[in-house]
Amino acid sequence: MISPKYRGIWTLFKKEVLRFWRVSFQTLASPVLTALLYLLIFSHVLEDRVHVYKDVPYTAFLIPGLMMMSMLQNAFANTSSSLIQSKVMGNLVFILLTPLSYLQLFIAFLGASVIRGLAVGLAIYMVSIWFVDLPIMHLGWILVFALAGCALLGTFGVIAGIWAEKFDQMAAFQNFVIMPLTFLSGVFYSIHSLPAFWQTVSKFNPFFYMIDGFRYGFFGKSDISPWVSILVVVAFLALLTWLTLKMLKSGYKLRG
Amino acid sequence: MIPAVNIESVEKRFGTLHALKGVDLTIEQGEFFGLLGPNGAGKSTLINLMAGLLKPTHGQIKVVGYDVQTQYQQSRQNLGVVPQELVFDPFFNVREMLRFQAGYFGRGPENDIWVDEVIESLGLADKAHTNMRRLSGGMKRRALIAQALAHKPPVIVLDEPTAGVDVELRQMLWDFIKKLNRDGHTIILTTHYLEEAEALCGRVAMMKAGEIVALDTTQNLLKQFAGKNLRLKLDDTLPASLLPMLKQGEDGIFTLALNELGQVEYALSELRKANVDIQDMQLLEADLEDVFLSMVGKGSDI
Numbered sequence: 001m002i003s004p005k006y007r008g009i010w011t012l013f014k015k016e017v018l019r020f021w022r023v024s025f026q027t028l029a030s031p032v033l034t035a036l037l038y039l040l041i042f043s044h045v046l047e048d049r050v051h052v053y054k055d056v057p058y059t060a061f062l063i064p065g066l067m068m069m070s071m072l073q074n075a076f077a078n079t080s081s082s083l084i085q086s087k088v089m090g091n092l093v094f095i096l097l098t099p100l101s102y103l104q105l106f107i108a109f110l111g112a113s114v115i116r117g118l119a120v121g122l123a124i125y126m127v128s129i130w131f132v133d134l135p136i137m138h139l140g141w142i143l144v145f146a147l148a149g150c151a152l153l154g155t156f157g158v159i160a161g162i163w164a165e166k167f168d169q170m171a172a173f174q175n176f177v178i179m180p181l182t183f184l185s186g187v188f189y190s191i192h193s194l195p196a197f198w199q200t201v202s203k204f205n206p207f208f209y210m211i212d213g214f215r216y217g218f219f220g221k222s223d224i225s226p227w228v229s230i231l232v233v234v235a236f237l238a239l240l241t242w243l244t245l246k247m248l249k250s251g252y253k254l255r256g
Numbered sequence: 257m258i259p260a261v262n263i264e265s266v267e268k269r270f271g272t273l274h275a276l277k278g279v280d281l282t283i284e285q286g287e288f289f290g291l292l293g294p295n296g297a298g299k300s301t302l303i304n305l306m307a308g309l310l311k312p313t314h315g316q317i318k319v320v321g322y323d324v325q326t327q328y329q330q331s332r333q334n335l336g337v338v339p340q341e342l343v344f345d346p347f348f349n350v351r352e353m354l355r356f357q358a359g360y361f362g363r364g365p366e367n368d369i370w371v372d373e374v375i376e377s378l379g380l381a382d383k384a385h386t387n388m389r390r391l392s393g394g395m396k397r398r399a400l401i402a403q404a405l406a407h408k409p410p411v412i413v414l415d416e417p418t419a420g421v422d423v424e425l426r427q428m429l430w431d432f433i434k435k436l437n438r439d440g441h442t443i444i445l446t447t448h449y450l451e452e453a454e455a456l457c458g459r460v461a462m463m464k465a466g467e468i469v470a471l472d473t474t475q476n477l478l479k480q481f482a483g484k485n486l487r488l489k490l491d492d493t494l495p496a497s498l499l500p501m502l503k504q505g506e507d508g509i510f511t512l513a514l515n516e517l518g519q520v521e522y523a524l525s526e527l528r529k530a531n532v533d534i535q536d537m538q539l540l541e542a543d544l545e546d547v548f549l550s551m552v553g554k555g556s557d558i
Contacts, residue, residue: 004362011359019347090343094403097307097337098360099329256270256310
């Protein structure tokens with residue numbers, strides 16, 4: 001039994017989880033399929049040509065990157081699409097009329113997006129271990145980066161969802177910010193294989209740290225220390241959380 | 257007793273638009289209150305300010321004694337708002353949506369009986385498991401009203417709940433709202449249908465261009481402003497001497513506004529003088545619409 005004090009936030013969290021669960025074909029199954037297609041094509045083409053770490057086959061190398069990429073994209077998609085839809089449809093008013101505080105609202109939305117990210121990541125893992133031998137060296141790091149990564153992108157999704165007023169603005173966010181950052185983050189390669197200039201550029205991309213640290217959990221090897229990565233990720237998370245709460249508190253674009 | 261709603265010198269600006277120009281209004285608990293005015297008068301702005309969907313540029317609003325800005329959790333707990341637009345969440349069915357809505361307010365399974373009562377009273381029982389997306393317009397309107405009532409708020413605000421709603425639903429809705437009012441809920445209503453306000457509301461505020469231009473009991477307003485109307489069917493045009501009294505006239509039917517009954521005699525004698533035959537004659541009580549027109553001006557889009 002949940003105390004009435006926490007029932008509001010629990011209800012909103014439950015509703016947000018059910019929202020994506022009801023359309024799980026689109027929100028869970030389709031990202032898993034996409035990730036598996038990437039895996040199939042890239043591993044087929046590159047398996048014998050690319051070796052990133054000694055003793056780690058390319059296909060195995062690819063899986064954590066694809067998992068993280070899908071988790072990040074889906075955590076972002078969950079908060080951002082829920083907010084933009086209910087803003088455009090107008091039904092966000094039902095939440096704005098309630099006594100829920102801006103902090104409760106944020107936690108409930110974020111919690112659901114983390115659940116969706118983790119569910120997608122887990123599903124990709126479950127399917128891919130049938131095909132590829134994937135070690136787990138440090139489960140703790142895997143979980144820490146999975147959680148922090150989903151939380152970071154879930155928060156980013158809240159910002160995008162509050163800011164965007166139309167679906168095409170949201171699509172622009174998705175295609176011009178999220179996609180380039182994911183693809184230039186080392187999902188498909190180690191940044192050590194890049195020219196020096198692009199290595200430097202990659203180090204300004206927070207996605208790189210999430211993927212590199214997450215991969216460390218599986219292979220015990222990474223481009224940079226997981227401690228540095230988690231520091232960067234947590235710093236970004238703190239920054240975006242601060243910004244989100246500031247936006248929500250001021251009522252920016254939600255309460256005129 | 258603490259007023260249900262207390263509005264003190266509230267102003268709201270949207271950029272250069274001065275939507276509310278200093279509104280003062282107190283609505284007591286248990287009232288059935290009407291907020292009337294043409295489009296753009298500021299009714300919905302006022303409601304959105306009460307609900308905390310907007311922030312006032314100046315002034316203060318309290319709901320059951322709680323400031324809607326600084327004590328928003330308590331004030332919203334006491335308030336149920338039916339939005340004007342037909343909005344809905346396409347992911348859930350009616351009963352789920354209502355339980356969620358109650359849940360946001362901290363209500364748990366103990367509240368389910370009330371939710372079922374609302375569903376029943378609004379004629380939604382056989383649609384309880386239908387997805388919101390699949391409901392017809394009228395059913396969506398009922399669900400919208402049910403959502404505002406899900407947490408059993410003491411103060412209920414209905415922003416034009418009967419716009420585009422058929423007679424049957426309107427009747428059912430008013431029966432239910434009247435029952436809630438009898439049970440002690442405060443009802444605040446904005447409507448385009450003046451006869452509704454006249455039949456239901458004990459007290460009425462009329463708004464125009466961001467200000468309250470009349471505030472009184474419905475009876476007093478009717479008494480004070482309207483007087484009576486004399487409707488005449490004539491075989492000729494109206495004599496010029498009666499033109500100042502003319503309210504409306506077309507196809508040989510003329511309506512004259514009377515301030516006192518003595519003017520009937522004057523009108524008849526003028527008609528006799530002009531040799532105009534009276535084919536039919538009716539003496540009518542004024543309604544709220546007359547009050548409204550005299551307050552906010554003729555030609556207003558009600």
